[in-house]
Structure formats: structure tokens, C-alpha cells
Amino acid sequence: MLIIETLPLLRQHIRRLRQEGKRIALVPTMGNLHDGHMKLVDEAKARADVVVVSIFVNPMQFDRADDLARYPRTLQEDCEKLKKHQVDFVFSPAPNDVYPKGTEETTFVDVPGISTMLEGASRPGHFRGVSTIVSKLFNLVQPDIACFGEKDFQQLALIRKMVADMGYDIDIVGVPIVRAKDGLALSSRNGYLTPDQRKIAPGLYKVMSAMVEKLQQKALSSEEIIAIAEQELNEKGFRADDIQIRDADTLLELSATSKRAVILVAAWLGQARLIDNTVVELAQ
Ligand SMILES: Nc1ncnc2c1ncn2[C@@H]1O[C@H](COP(=O)(O)OP(=O)(O)OP(=O)(O)O)[C@@H](O)[C@H]1O
Ligand SMILES: CC(C)(CO)[C@@H](O)C(=O)[O-]
Numbered sequence: 194m195l196i197i198e199t200l201p202l203l204r205q206h207i208r209r210l211r212q213e214g215k216r217i218a219l220v221p222t223m224g225n226l227h228d229g230h231m232k233l234v235d236e237a238k239a240r241a242d243v244v245v246v247s248i249f250v251n252p253m254q255f256d257r258a259d260d261l262a263r264y265p266r267t268l269q270e271d272c273e274k275l276k277k278h279q280v281d282f283v284f285s286p287a288p289n290d291v292y293p294k295g296t297e298e299t300t301f302v303d304v305p306g307i308s309t310m311l312e313g314a315s316r317p318g319h320f321r322g323v324s325t326i327v328s329k330l331f332n333l334v335q336p337d338i339a340c341f342g343e344k345d346f347q348q349l350a351l352i353r354k355m356v357a358d359m360g361y362d363i364d365i366v367g368v369p370i371v372r373a374k375d376g377l378a379l380s381s382r383n384g385y386l387t388p389d390q391r392k393i394a395p396g397l398y399k400v401m402s403a404m405v406e407k408l409q410q411k412a413l414s415s416e417e418i419i420a421i422a423e424q425e426l427n428e429k430g431f432r433a434d435d436i437q438i439r440d441a442d443t444l445l446e447l448s449a450t451s452k453r454a455v456i457l458v459a460a461w462l463g464q465a466r467l468i469d470n471t472v473v474e475l476a477q
């Protein structure tokens with residue numbers, strides 16, 4: 194496994210791989226890798242000749258300086274895990290090389306609509322940062338496929354629209370959420386939880402699962418289901434942030450023609466803002 198830190202060296206290897214006709218998969222990450230990331234890596238491995246994992250804590254997608262400063266950086270442990278999964282290349286560039294002019298003055302990619310709704314409204318500028326860095330990674334790595342987790346449901350929708358709108362010839366693979374045995378979706382930010390908070394954390398999945406049942410029973414309106422969920426979360430010790438039931442295909446409000454709903458939950462637990470989601474097929 195080769196760890197590459199500079200853009201010219203990465204370009205050199207990509208040029209060679211393309212000349213050799215290799216099929217390249219990209220797995221973009223911010224590091225502090227867990228089994229969720231490894232599932233992305235394994236999917237990539239199964240679909241390509243060469244796997245490139247990028248590890249870059251992208252300053253442009255953080256709307257809060259404290260969130261960026263404390264984001265866990267564990268490059269050595271990450272590389273050991275990736276080596277065990279037979280990854281070929283780790284790309285771990287320095288922020289100054291990715292953004293030589295800083296993040297304010299640089300050219301950006303913005304996906305209208307999706308980038309300002311839901312998580313985009315809670316985290317202003319976040320999705321502009323995501324679409325810009327992913328676009329830059331696509332240009333550098335020139336992958337045939339790229340894997341993203343369904344845990345970041347809106348991010349996956351954003352990337353799919355960017356790829357369609359910009360005409361990238363890249364197959365986007367969505368990978369189902371990997372959970373701990375107690376239901377908690379794996380996430381780097383789970384590391385911010387104290388042992389007591391970690392015991393409360395699966396409550397987010399439980400409340401979300403109860404929302405699924407209520408939605409399928411059709412006895413309550415979406416507003417009523419959301420209000421109950423907020424109350425349940427707050428009673429468990431969370432601070433409910435944003436709870437939504439949307440059309441899974443458009444991310445807009447549910448309508449009579451919606452085929453699938455997505456329940457999106459975001460709640461604070463101590464220092465961690467946890468997110469989760471689940472898709473519900475709607476009987477017509
Ligand atoms: N539990 C999971 N199951 C499946 N995919 C995941 C999971 N957690 C993260 N991913 C995916 O891994 C990729 C990199 O995510 P990232 O490095 O931000 O990790 P994270 O654990 O989501 O961290 P964060 O705390 O920032 O949310 C994204 O495509 C993300 O959706
Ligand atoms: C896709 C991504 C690596 C871009 O920085 C990030 O948003 C993430 O980890 O999901």
C-alpha cells in the first residue's frame with residue numbers, strides 16, 4: 194500500500210494506472226476509520242482493480258472552527274486498517290496543497306437546492322465544501338467508481354446530482370449503513386460520547402424505528418410522528434435537532450405520489466451531533 198501526500202505524485206500514479214487500463218475505485222473519507230468505512234473499501238475492492246482511499250479533513254465543509262479543530266486525526270491507525278483490507282493507495286494531502294489560495298478565495302462547486310435544505314440549513318456552507326472537495330478528488334483520481342455511505346443520505350443525493358449535472362463518467366455506489374450491535378450507526382463523532390452517553394446513543398435508532406412503524410400504520414400525520422419523536426429523544430437525554438420525514442427520491446415534503454419516504458434524524462448528545470436515517474417503502 195502506497196501513502197501519497199502530494200498532488201503531482203498522485204497524478205503520476207493515476208496516469209500510469211489509466212495507461213495500464215486499470216479500473217479505479219475511490220473511497221473519500223475524513224479518516225478516523227471504523228467498520229463503516231471498511232464496508233465502503235470492501236465494496237470498492239469488489240468492483241475495481243485498484244482502490245484509492247482519500248483521507249482529508251476538509252476545512253471547507255466545516256461551518257464551525259471548533260468542530261474542525263477537534264475532528265479526530267488518526268492517520269497511522271487508519272493506514273494499518275486499510276493495509277489489512279488490501280487497499281492500494283492512500284491519498285492524504287495537506288490542506289495548503291488542496292487549497293493553495295485558502296477556502297474563501299478558491300473556485301467552488303455548488304449544487305443548487307439540495308445544498309441549502311435540511312442538513313445544509315443546519316450547517317451553512319457545508320455542502321458547498323463537500324461538492325467542491327469531491328469534485329476536486331474526482332478530477333485528481335479520475336475514478337471509474339466512487340463509494341459513499343447511505344448514512345450521509347443527503348450527501349449521497351448531492352453527489353449523484355453533481356455527477357449527473359457535471360457529466361462525470363463515474364458510477365456512484367451507495368453503501369448501506371453499518372451499525373453497532375445495539376443499532377447505533379457507526380460514526381467518527383461517536384468517539385466524542387462519554388461511556389454513559391454511549392449507553393443512551395442507540396436510543397436514536399430506537400426512536401427512528403418507532404417512527405417507521407407509525408408511518409406505516411398511517412394513523413398519525415408526519416407532524417405528529419415528528420413531535421412524538423422529538424419528545425422521546427429529549428426525554429432520553431438527547432437534544433433533538435432536526436427530525437424530518439421526506440420523499441426519499443426528491444428530499445422534498447411527502448406528496449400523494451411519493452413512493453418512498455426517508456426519515457432523517459439529527460440530535461445532539463453531549464458534544465456529539467449524531468445523524469441517522471432510514472428509507473420506508475410507501476404502499477400506494
Ligand atoms: N456507519 C456507516 N455506514 C456506512 N457508511 C458510513 C458509515 N459512517 C460513515 N460512512 C461513510 O464513510 C464516508 C466517509 O465518512 P466520514 O469520514 O465523514 O465518517 P463518519 O464516521 O461519517 O464521520 P462523521 O463523524 O464526520 O460523520 C462517507 O461516505 C460516509 O457516509
Ligand atoms: C465525502 C467526504 C469525505 C468529503 O470530505 C465527507 O463529507 C465524508 O466523510 O462524508
Ligand code: BAL
Nearest residue numbers: 223254255319345348
Ligand atoms: N460524514 C459527513 C462529514 C461531515 O460531517 O462533515
